[in-house]
Amino acid sequence: MNEHVHTTQDLTKNQSLVMGALSRSDGPLSAYTILDQLRDDGFRAPLQVYRALDKLVEFGLVHRLESLNAFVACRHPGCDDHETVAFMICETCGQVNEISDNTLAKQLKRLATDAGFALKKSTVELRGICSACAAA
Amino acid sequence: MNEHVHTTQDLTKNQSLVMGALSRSDGPLSAYTILDQLRDDGFRAPLQVYRALDKLVEFGLVHRLESLNAFVACRHPGCDDHETVAFMICETCGQVNEISDNTLAKQLKRLATDAGFALKKSTVELRGICSACAAA
DNA sequence: AGTGTCACGTTATTTTGTTACACGATTGCG
DNA sequence: CGCAATCGTGTAACAAAATAACGTGACACT
Missing domain, CATH: 1.10.10.10 (Winged helix-like DNA-binding domain superfamily/Winged helix DNA-binding domain)
Known part of the structure:
Protein backbone atom coordinates (compact mmCIF):
# COMPACT_ATOMS: atom_id res chain seq x y z
CA MET A 1 0.00 0.00 0.00
CA CYS A 74 -13.56 14.55 -2.74
CA ARG A 75 -14.72 13.62 -6.24
CA HIS A 76 -11.30 12.59 -7.40
CA PRO A 77 -9.48 11.12 -4.46
CA GLY A 78 -5.99 10.07 -5.34
CA CYS A 79 -5.31 13.16 -7.37
CA ASP A 80 -2.31 15.07 -6.09
CA ASP A 81 -3.24 18.64 -6.09
CA HIS A 82 -5.57 18.92 -3.19
CA GLU A 83 -4.22 22.35 -2.39
CA THR A 84 -5.62 23.96 -5.50
CA VAL A 85 -9.17 22.87 -6.06
CA ALA A 86 -12.09 25.10 -6.85
CA PHE A 87 -15.74 24.65 -5.99
CA MET A 88 -18.91 25.91 -7.58
CA ILE A 89 -21.65 26.08 -5.02
CA CYS A 90 -25.24 26.47 -6.12
CA GLU A 91 -27.12 28.75 -3.77
CA THR A 92 -30.43 27.29 -4.87
CA CYS A 93 -30.01 23.54 -4.64
CA GLY A 94 -26.89 23.41 -2.51
CA GLN A 95 -25.07 21.15 -4.92
CA VAL A 96 -21.32 21.46 -5.01
CA ASN A 97 -19.22 20.94 -8.09
CA GLU A 98 -15.55 20.28 -7.65
CA ILE A 99 -13.27 21.64 -10.36
CA SER A 100 -9.65 20.86 -10.97
CA ASP A 101 -8.47 23.46 -13.41
CA ASN A 102 -4.80 23.41 -14.11
CA THR A 103 -4.67 26.85 -15.63
CA LEU A 104 -6.31 28.31 -12.59
CA ALA A 105 -3.95 26.50 -10.27
CA LYS A 106 -0.96 27.78 -12.17
CA GLN A 107 -2.27 31.29 -12.19
CA LEU A 108 -2.83 31.33 -8.48
CA LYS A 109 0.67 30.05 -7.95
CA ARG A 110 2.03 32.72 -10.23
CA LEU A 111 0.10 35.42 -8.42
CA ALA A 112 1.58 34.23 -5.17
CA THR A 113 5.09 33.90 -6.52
CA ASP A 114 4.97 37.39 -7.99
CA ALA A 115 4.17 38.72 -4.54
CA GLY A 116 6.89 36.69 -2.85
CA PHE A 117 4.17 34.75 -1.12
CA ALA A 118 4.83 31.12 -0.23
CA LEU A 119 1.49 29.56 -1.10
CA LYS A 120 0.41 26.64 1.04
CA LYS A 121 -3.24 26.23 0.33
CA SER A 122 -5.76 28.03 -1.79
CA THR A 123 -9.45 28.32 -1.19
CA VAL A 124 -11.57 29.01 -4.25
CA GLU A 125 -15.32 28.89 -3.81
CA LEU A 126 -17.67 30.23 -6.44
CA ARG A 127 -21.22 31.02 -5.43
CA GLY A 128 -24.06 31.26 -7.88
CA ILE A 129 -26.79 29.30 -9.61
CA CYS A 130 -26.06 26.01 -11.33
CA SER A 131 -27.29 25.25 -14.82
CA ALA A 132 -29.94 22.82 -13.61
CA CYS A 133 -31.50 25.37 -11.26
CA ALA A 134 -31.26 28.16 -13.83
CA ALA A 135 -33.20 26.01 -16.29
CA ALA A 136 -35.92 25.20 -13.78
CA MET B 1 -23.77 61.68 -4.28
CA CYS B 74 -11.47 47.08 1.60
CA ARG B 75 -8.20 48.54 0.29
CA HIS B 76 -9.76 50.00 -2.79
CA PRO B 77 -13.28 51.04 -1.97
CA GLY B 78 -15.05 52.47 -4.95
CA CYS B 79 -13.73 49.84 -7.29
CA ASP B 80 -16.52 47.98 -9.01
CA ASP B 81 -15.59 44.40 -8.90
CA HIS B 82 -16.14 43.47 -5.32
CA GLU B 83 -17.35 40.06 -6.36
CA THR B 84 -13.99 38.92 -7.63
CA VAL B 85 -11.27 39.84 -5.21
CA ALA B 86 -8.52 37.59 -3.95
CA PHE B 87 -6.72 37.62 -0.64
CA MET B 88 -3.33 36.44 0.43
CA ILE B 89 -3.34 35.62 4.09
CA CYS B 90 -0.08 35.17 5.94
CA GLU B 91 -0.35 32.40 8.47
CA THR B 92 2.57 33.77 10.43
CA CYS B 93 1.81 37.45 10.91
CA GLY B 94 -1.86 37.45 10.05
CA GLN B 95 -1.50 40.22 7.52
CA VAL B 96 -3.94 40.19 4.65
CA ASN B 97 -3.16 41.40 1.18
CA GLU B 98 -6.03 42.22 -1.11
CA ILE B 99 -5.43 41.52 -4.79
CA SER B 100 -7.52 42.66 -7.72
CA ASP B 101 -6.29 40.65 -10.63
CA ASN B 102 -8.26 41.10 -13.78
CA THR B 103 -6.96 37.99 -15.46
CA LEU B 104 -7.97 35.90 -12.51
CA ALA B 105 -11.40 37.46 -12.41
CA LYS B 106 -11.92 36.76 -16.07
CA GLN B 107 -10.76 33.22 -15.75
CA LEU B 108 -13.09 32.49 -12.90
CA LYS B 109 -15.95 33.92 -14.88
CA ARG B 110 -14.98 31.80 -17.85
CA LEU B 111 -14.81 28.69 -15.72
CA ALA B 112 -18.28 29.42 -14.46
CA THR B 113 -19.68 30.24 -17.86
CA ASP B 114 -18.26 27.06 -19.35
CA ALA B 115 -20.15 25.10 -16.73
CA GLY B 116 -23.36 27.03 -17.27
CA PHE B 117 -22.96 28.42 -13.80
CA ALA B 118 -24.33 31.89 -13.06
CA LEU B 119 -21.55 33.30 -10.92
CA LYS B 120 -22.60 35.71 -8.21
CA LYS B 121 -19.64 35.94 -5.93
CA SER B 122 -16.26 34.33 -5.78
CA THR B 123 -14.19 33.65 -2.72
CA VAL B 124 -10.46 33.34 -3.30
CA GLU B 125 -8.26 33.10 -0.25
CA LEU B 126 -4.63 32.07 -0.49
CA ARG B 127 -2.93 30.85 2.65
CA GLY B 128 0.80 30.86 3.09
CA ILE B 129 3.76 32.90 4.28
CA CYS B 130 4.26 36.47 3.19
CA SER B 131 7.60 37.72 1.93
CA ALA B 132 8.31 39.71 5.09
CA CYS B 133 7.82 36.69 7.34
CA ALA B 134 9.78 34.44 5.00
CA ALA B 135 12.71 36.83 5.17
CA ALA B 136 12.65 37.03 8.96
C1' DA C 1 8.40 -2.96 32.51
C1' DG C 2 9.01 1.42 30.37
C1' DT C 3 8.21 4.59 26.76
C1' DG C 4 6.00 6.79 22.86
C1' DT C 5 2.31 7.15 19.79
C1' DC C 6 -2.27 7.06 18.19
C1' DA C 7 -7.13 6.80 18.17
C1' DC C 8 -10.78 7.27 21.16
C1' DG C 9 -14.27 9.10 24.73
C1' DT C 10 -16.31 12.70 27.79
C1' DT C 11 -17.19 17.17 29.74
C1' DA C 12 -16.98 21.80 29.59
C1' DT C 13 -16.01 26.02 27.34
C1' DT C 14 -15.25 29.29 23.80
C1' DT C 15 -16.22 31.39 19.54
C1' DT C 16 -19.32 32.54 15.97
C1' DG C 17 -23.77 33.59 14.25
C1' DT C 18 -29.00 33.89 14.38
C1' DT C 19 -34.02 34.35 15.99
C1' DA C 20 -37.47 36.82 18.09
C1' DC C 21 -39.46 40.82 19.72
C1' DA C 22 -39.90 45.78 20.59
C1' DC C 23 -38.93 50.80 19.99
C1' DG C 24 -38.00 55.19 17.56
C1' DA C 25 -37.07 57.94 13.41
C1' DT C 26 -38.01 58.78 8.54
C1' DT C 27 -40.31 58.72 4.36
C1' DG C 28 -44.07 58.54 1.27
C1' DC C 29 -48.73 59.12 0.39
C1' DG C 30 -53.79 59.48 0.61
C1' DC D 1 -52.63 65.83 9.03
C1' DG D 2 -52.76 60.79 9.80
C1' DC D 3 -51.11 56.41 8.72
C1' DA D 4 -48.63 52.71 6.86
C1' DA D 5 -44.09 51.15 5.38
C1' DT D 6 -39.42 51.03 5.95
C1' DC D 7 -35.19 51.14 8.26
C1' DG D 8 -31.92 51.29 11.84
C1' DT D 9 -31.59 50.34 16.56
C1' DG D 10 -31.55 47.73 21.31
C1' DT D 11 -32.00 43.61 24.17
C1' DA D 12 -32.33 38.92 25.42
C1' DA D 13 -32.19 34.39 24.34
C1' DC D 14 -30.57 30.90 21.57
C1' DA D 15 -28.27 27.87 18.11
C1' DA D 16 -24.28 26.45 15.58
C1' DA D 17 -19.43 25.71 15.04
C1' DA D 18 -15.13 24.71 17.02
C1' DT D 19 -11.80 23.88 20.66
C1' DA D 20 -9.66 22.93 25.42
C1' DA D 21 -8.62 19.90 28.89
C1' DC D 22 -8.35 15.57 30.70
C1' DG D 23 -8.20 10.68 30.75
C1' DT D 24 -8.39 5.72 28.70
C1' DG D 25 -7.02 1.72 26.04
C1' DA D 26 -4.35 -0.43 22.16
C1' DC D 27 -0.17 -1.17 20.01
C1' DA D 28 4.75 -1.16 18.82
C1' DC D 29 9.39 -0.97 20.09
C1' DT D 30 13.34 -1.32 23.39
Missing part, protein backbone atom coordinates in the same frame (compact mmCIF):
# COMPACT_ATOMS: atom_id res chain seq x y z
CA ASN A 2 1.26 3.40 -0.96
CA GLU A 3 2.10 5.47 2.06
CA HIS A 4 0.59 8.66 0.73
CA VAL A 5 -2.59 7.64 -0.94
CA HIS A 6 -5.18 6.54 1.55
CA THR A 7 -8.11 4.39 0.67
CA THR A 8 -11.10 3.35 2.65
CA GLN A 9 -9.23 0.41 4.08
CA ASP A 10 -6.71 2.57 5.90
CA LEU A 11 -9.36 4.35 7.85
CA THR A 12 -10.18 3.83 11.46
CA LYS A 13 -13.70 3.04 12.51
CA ASN A 14 -14.68 6.64 13.18
CA GLN A 15 -13.01 7.88 10.05
CA SER A 16 -14.87 5.26 8.01
CA LEU A 17 -18.18 6.23 9.54
CA VAL A 18 -17.66 9.91 8.80
CA MET A 19 -16.41 9.12 5.31
CA GLY A 20 -19.46 6.97 4.78
CA ALA A 21 -21.81 9.72 5.80
CA LEU A 22 -20.15 12.14 3.41
CA SER A 23 -20.11 9.62 0.57
CA ARG A 24 -23.78 8.83 1.00
CA SER A 25 -24.70 12.49 0.91
CA ASP A 26 -25.20 14.22 -2.41
CA GLY A 27 -24.18 17.55 -0.94
CA PRO A 28 -21.96 19.06 1.70
CA LEU A 29 -22.58 18.23 5.36
CA SER A 30 -21.80 20.22 8.45
CA ALA A 31 -19.90 18.55 11.25
CA TYR A 32 -22.98 18.61 13.42
CA THR A 33 -25.17 17.08 10.76
CA ILE A 34 -22.67 14.27 10.50
CA LEU A 35 -22.73 13.92 14.25
CA ASP A 36 -26.49 13.56 14.24
CA GLN A 37 -26.36 10.97 11.49
CA LEU A 38 -23.87 8.93 13.45
CA ARG A 39 -25.60 8.96 16.84
CA ASP A 40 -26.79 5.42 16.27
CA ASP A 41 -23.23 4.39 15.57
CA GLY A 42 -22.14 5.62 18.96
CA PHE A 43 -21.09 9.15 18.17
CA ARG A 44 -21.76 11.51 21.04
CA ALA A 45 -19.49 14.54 20.81
CA PRO A 46 -18.48 16.98 18.07
CA LEU A 47 -14.85 16.24 18.70
CA GLN A 48 -15.24 12.73 17.40
CA VAL A 49 -16.42 14.14 14.11
CA TYR A 50 -13.85 16.90 13.95
CA ARG A 51 -10.98 14.55 14.62
CA ALA A 52 -12.08 12.21 11.87
CA LEU A 53 -12.64 15.12 9.51
CA ASP A 54 -9.19 16.50 10.19
CA LYS A 55 -7.63 13.23 9.20
CA LEU A 56 -9.82 12.77 6.14
CA VAL A 57 -8.93 16.25 4.94
CA GLU A 58 -5.29 15.50 5.60
CA PHE A 59 -5.60 12.30 3.53
CA GLY A 60 -7.17 14.23 0.69
CA LEU A 61 -10.42 12.30 0.89
CA VAL A 62 -12.50 15.22 2.05
CA HIS A 63 -12.59 18.93 1.36
CA ARG A 64 -13.67 21.65 3.66
CA LEU A 65 -15.90 24.37 2.27
CA GLU A 66 -14.94 27.49 4.16
CA SER A 67 -17.82 29.59 3.00
CA LEU A 68 -20.32 26.99 4.19
CA ASN A 69 -18.63 25.61 7.26
CA ALA A 70 -19.23 22.22 5.75
CA PHE A 71 -17.46 19.25 4.25
CA VAL A 72 -17.69 17.20 1.06
CA ALA A 73 -16.18 13.95 -0.09
CA ASN B 2 -23.68 58.55 -6.34
CA GLU B 3 -26.33 56.12 -5.29
CA HIS B 4 -24.13 53.06 -5.59
CA VAL B 5 -20.81 54.13 -4.18
CA HIS B 6 -20.99 54.63 -0.47
CA THR B 7 -18.55 56.73 1.45
CA THR B 8 -18.09 57.25 5.14
CA GLN B 9 -20.69 59.99 5.16
CA ASP B 10 -23.51 57.70 4.16
CA LEU B 11 -22.99 55.46 7.10
CA THR B 12 -25.12 55.30 10.16
CA LYS B 13 -23.59 55.70 13.58
CA ASN B 14 -23.10 52.00 14.16
CA GLN B 15 -21.81 51.42 10.68
CA SER B 16 -19.29 54.22 11.12
CA LEU B 17 -18.08 52.82 14.40
CA VAL B 18 -17.57 49.37 12.94
CA MET B 19 -15.93 50.82 9.85
CA GLY B 20 -13.66 52.86 12.08
CA ALA B 21 -12.57 49.82 14.05
CA LEU B 22 -11.74 47.96 10.86
CA SER B 23 -9.92 50.93 9.36
CA ARG B 24 -7.80 51.42 12.46
CA SER B 25 -6.80 47.79 12.49
CA ASP B 26 -3.88 46.62 10.39
CA GLY B 27 -5.34 43.14 10.08
CA PRO B 28 -8.65 41.33 9.96
CA LEU B 29 -10.97 41.48 12.95
CA SER B 30 -13.58 39.03 14.10
CA ALA B 31 -17.07 40.29 14.83
CA TYR B 32 -16.59 39.69 18.52
CA THR B 33 -13.28 41.52 18.61
CA ILE B 34 -15.02 44.47 17.05
CA LEU B 35 -17.76 44.17 19.62
CA ASP B 36 -15.24 44.33 22.44
CA GLN B 37 -13.55 47.35 20.94
CA LEU B 38 -16.84 49.17 20.73
CA ARG B 39 -18.17 48.47 24.22
CA ASP B 40 -17.27 51.99 25.27
CA ASP B 41 -19.25 53.32 22.36
CA GLY B 42 -22.37 51.62 23.59
CA PHE B 43 -22.18 48.33 21.76
CA ARG B 44 -23.63 45.50 23.79
CA ALA B 45 -24.71 42.68 21.50
CA PRO B 46 -23.16 40.82 18.56
CA LEU B 47 -26.14 41.64 16.44
CA GLN B 48 -25.22 45.30 16.39
CA VAL B 49 -21.88 44.36 14.86
CA TYR B 50 -23.27 41.84 12.40
CA ARG B 51 -25.91 44.21 11.16
CA ALA B 52 -23.35 46.90 10.50
CA LEU B 53 -21.00 44.40 8.88
CA ASP B 54 -23.72 43.13 6.59
CA LYS B 55 -24.33 46.62 5.31
CA LEU B 56 -20.66 47.47 4.98
CA VAL B 57 -20.07 44.31 2.96
CA GLU B 58 -23.08 45.16 0.85
CA PHE B 59 -21.65 48.63 0.24
CA GLY B 60 -18.32 47.14 -0.79
CA LEU B 61 -16.44 48.83 2.03
CA VAL B 62 -15.64 45.64 3.86
CA HIS B 63 -14.74 42.10 2.87
CA ARG B 64 -15.46 38.97 4.74
CA LEU B 65 -12.68 36.41 4.97
CA GLU B 66 -14.46 33.07 4.99
CA SER B 67 -11.47 31.02 5.99
CA LEU B 68 -10.89 33.20 9.04
CA ASN B 69 -14.40 34.12 10.05
CA ALA B 70 -13.17 37.68 10.09
CA PHE B 71 -13.53 40.98 8.29
CA VAL B 72 -11.23 43.55 6.69
CA ALA B 73 -11.70 47.04 5.35
